[in-house]
Amino acid sequence: xxLDFLYRSFTEIFSGENWKMIVMWVIGFILIYLAIKKQLxxxxxxxxxxxxxxxxxxxxxxxxxxxxxxxxxxGVIEWMYNVGIEASEAMPLLLFIGIGAMIDxxxxxxxxxxxxxxxxxxxxxxxxxxLAVLCGFNIADAASAGIIAAADGPTSIMxxxxxxxxxxxxxxxxxxxxxxxxxxxQPFAIxxxxxxxxxxxxxxxxxxxVTKASKIIFPIAVTIIAGLIxxxxxxxxxxxxxxxxxxxxxVLDMLSDVAQKTLxxxxxxxLGITVAFSMKATEFIRIETLMIMGFGLFGFVMDSIGxxxxxKLINLFxxxxxxxxPMVGAAGISAFPMSSRVVQKLGIEADPSNHLLMHAVSANVxxxxxxxxxxxxxxxxxPLMLVGA
Amino acid sequence: MYSLLGKxxxxxxxxxxxxxxxxxxxxxIVMALIYVxxxxxxxxxxxxxxxxxSLKSILTKFTKRKTPKEPxxxxxxxxxxxxxxxxx
Numbered sequence: 145x146x147l148d149f150l151y152r153s154f155t156e157i158f159s160g161e162n163w164k165m166i167v168m169w170v171i172g173f174i175l176i177y178l179a180i181k182k183q184l185x186x187x188x189x190x191x192x193x194x195x196x197x198x199x200x201x202x203x204x205x206x207x208x209x210x211x212x213x214x215x216x217x218x219g220v221i222e223w224m225y226n227v228g229i230e231a232s233e234a235m236p237l238l239l240f241i242g243i244g245a246m247i248d249x250x251x252x253x254x255x256x257x258x259x260x261x262x263x264x265x266x267x268x269x270x271x272x273x274x275l276a277v278l279c280g281f282n283i284a285d286a287a288s289a290g291i292i293a294a295a296d297g298p299t300s301i302m303x304x305x306x307x308x309x310x311x312x313x314x315x316x317x318x319x320x321x322x323x324x325x326x327x328x329x330q331p332f333a334i335x336x337x338x339x340x341x342x343x344x345x346x347x348x349x350x351x352x353x354v355t356k357a358s359k360i361i362f363p364i365a366v367t368i369i370a371g372l373i374x375x376x377x378x379x380x381x382x383x384x385x386x387x388x389x390x391x392x393x394x395v396l397d398m399l400s401d402v403a404q405k406t407l408x409x410x411x412x413x414x415l416g417i418t419v420a421f422s423m424k425a426t427e428f429i430r431i432e433t434l435m436i437m438g439f440g441l442f443g444f445v446m447d448s449i450g451x452x453x454x455x456k457l458i459n460l461f462x463x464x465x466x467x468x469x470p471m472v473g474a475a476g477i478s479a480f481p482m483s484s485r486v487v488q489k490l491g492i493e494a495d496p497s498n499h500l501l502m503h504a505v506s507a508n509v510x511x512x513x514x515x516x517x518x519x520x521x522x523x524x525x526x527p528l529m530l531v532g533a
Numbered sequence: 534m535y536s537l538l539g540k541x542x543x544x545x546x547x548x549x550x551x552x553x554x555x556x557x558x559x560x561x562i563v564m565a566l567i568y569v570x571x572x573x574x575x576x577x578x579x580x581x582x583x584x585x586x587s588l589k590s591i592l593t594k595f596t597k598r599k600t601p602k603e604p605x606x607x608x609x610x611x612x613x614x615x616x617x618x619x620x621x
Binding site: 252253256257259260262263266267269270271273274276277278280281282283286287352353354355357358361362365366369370373374510513514517518521522524525526529532 | 540541542545546548549550551552553554555556557559560561562563564565566567568570571572574575578579
């Protein structure tokens with residue numbers, strides 16, 4: 145009786161480059177450890193970590209195989225990846241409906257001047273693209289690495305996948321990991337470019353009244369504006385704003401609730417394990433993965449610096465007493481609400497009675513719009529460059 | 534020019550520079566348009582909301598004028614009307 149199949153996987157794992165699979169198990173364990181022990185984006189890192197182990201087993205049935213060299217056996221994770229990410233981008237886009245339903249644009253509508261920080265803090269994306277090209281990446285891979293600095297997981301997945309980067313797995317893992325590290329990265333970056341005196345600047349909070357009509361018209365109008373200027377961003381912006389419209393319309397509370405909780409949780413759960421498909425050992429274990437980790441860190445730091453320096457620039461034109469605390473500029477990234485909390489914490493650290501939270505929330509919410517617009521702009525420009533090349 | 538991964542593609546570098554300035558400019562343009570939108574929205578909707586409130590207050594005043602309070606003549610009448618109401 146032929147019982148080779150019982151130990152075939154054991155011998156296979158030590159043949160050729162399959163030792164890399166064991167390294168992927170270790171990476172999987174690390175992701176699960178970070179999720180459970182350090183609680184870093186557990187909803188995503190845990191499924192990703194488990195998925196990394198699942199697909200890096202010899203002859204794993206979770207991905208497509210050909211049994212005995214003749215019978216095709218489709219794998220569920222590969223199928224979910226092909227359908228939910230590669231073919232339609234459905235998973236990241238559906239997640240955006242949930243995110244949109246969670247966002248309250250009220251603080252931004254009542255204090256709109258902070259909207260521009262959502263643009264300035266996208267600086268890290270483009271600084272990273274230049275750095276990646278300087279390190280020898282082609283423009284598509286560099287743009288995919290740069291989009292990590294959008295601090296927006298679904299946008300990173302969508303841009304990386306549409307630009308067909310070979311480093312998609314690294315981009316996704318780094319994007320989500322660094323988002324969880326915002327409370328560590330941002331204080332360092334902010335303190336690097338601000339003085340104690342600047343961190344002490346007080347900002348009076350005088351919000352304008354925001355009507356329900358404003359909140360309803362806003363998502364529709366933003367979709368039209370973003371769609372006309374950066375049509376490539378319309379899927380991202382549109383889904384985000386659709387989710388927000390569900391929240392604000394006032395007649396679909398049940399759907400809004402489902403989008404915020406059930407839909408967002410379900411898609412996150414499936415997304416985590418599905419993107420693990422791109423974490424195949426042969427594609428993940430290479431020097432470029434480490435470089436992308438470096439780019440991600442650089443991008444997050446440059447985002448914060450970009451936002452802070454923009455605030456300082458605006459302060460040159462503002463009268464005394466109306467100046468903006470430059471730290472608020474750093475909250476213009478998409479990582480919500482971590483970034484606002486960081487700014488509030490640093491404000492209180494400098495002066496226990498200086499509360500910057502509401503200003504930071506306005507900038508942070510605008511960063512969520514900024515990141516999807518940035519994704520759309522990258523998707524609009526890079527393919528033109530690839531065609532030109 | 535050489536980098537960690539080999540020769541730097543100067544065309545790619547030029548493209549990265551282009552992407553950087555065009556990208557930042559586009560995001561600022563979109564944000565500027567959204568800013569204008571918010572300002573207009575806030576002005577228009579707050580104005581409308583104000584009108585609604587004042588119209589409501591006018592209507593309330595008008596209704597009040599139409600049903601003037603009648604002077605109560607004696608305390609017995611008040612007591613009987615209170616009793617009737619409570620029974621109802």
